[in-house]
Amino acid sequence: MPTITPRPPHRFLLAHPAHFLALGAGSGLSPMAPGTVGTLWGWLAFLVLQLWLSPGALGLLIAVALPVGWWACTVTARHLDVADPGAIVWDEIVAIWLILWLAMPMGFVGQLAAFALFRYFDAAKPGPVAWADQLFKGFGWRGGLGIMLDDLVAAGCTLLVIALWRHFLP
Template sequence: MTEPSARRWHNHWVHFLAFGFGSGAAPKAPGTFGTLAAIPVFLLLAYLPLWAYLMVVVLTFALGVYLCGQASKDMGVHDHGGIVWDEFVGFWITMIALPVHWAWVIAGFVLFRFFDIIKPWPIGWLDKRVHGGLGIMIDDVIAGIFALAILQVVYQVFFS
């Protein structure tokens, strides 16, 4: 069975956000395009104090559980490829407390996409067993945490 076209799902605010402001409607690699679309938002968020940045991440995660679950339900497909709000939040987790510099953004992008695509344990395990909006979000959250851990070690060892 093929997934419903992402182009049909842009006319409701839940779908618009779940599809990453439309970035998830990309015909190829919507997760990659979703992560790319998360970068400009990160560049704005990065100037918040750390406590506010973390608050935004927690709130957008909670919102994402709803958005992704509702969009998935509306489309009748669990984790439609075009639902990319989870990529937004996963990337923002990856970038917690890192310098705002193109090299860190690229490294964060590459590492986050690597873990999101490869899905090492427990990411793949969670992806198969947790359903609904939480299931859509949780694998990207863990992928973001893995990427964050690596970037923070590199930053602390080589740049602090």
């Protein structure tokens, strides 16, 4: 049975730049379903970012967000003294950015389906997502990578389903 970790106090959010990033600008402090709230925040942020950034610039932003997020998740987990705190949602944010960046253009229904598929793969952790979730546990560089990796595998599973959907149901 998973251990339920307490939500960090709001002052923790601004105590270090890594906290602000890892906690998704506060979206991870949601009292209910922080992963879902973080993913929603990421979806909204992507929609706003694509108004100003070209697809290439969005790709560069995602490429930079991955190692910066690895660092932020590592630092924040260590400061919370929890290997994979639920309040850390940067992994969900970057994963939904990656999904939307690779799957766009699509309308609201397609984006909603991508969101729902990703949340399913991230929460239920079937097959390869569970494997990735267990691969790197603990603190230090491995812990930050472990926090990010299962969400990236869930993003890959989501993209696979979208690709199959587009191929077989054009």
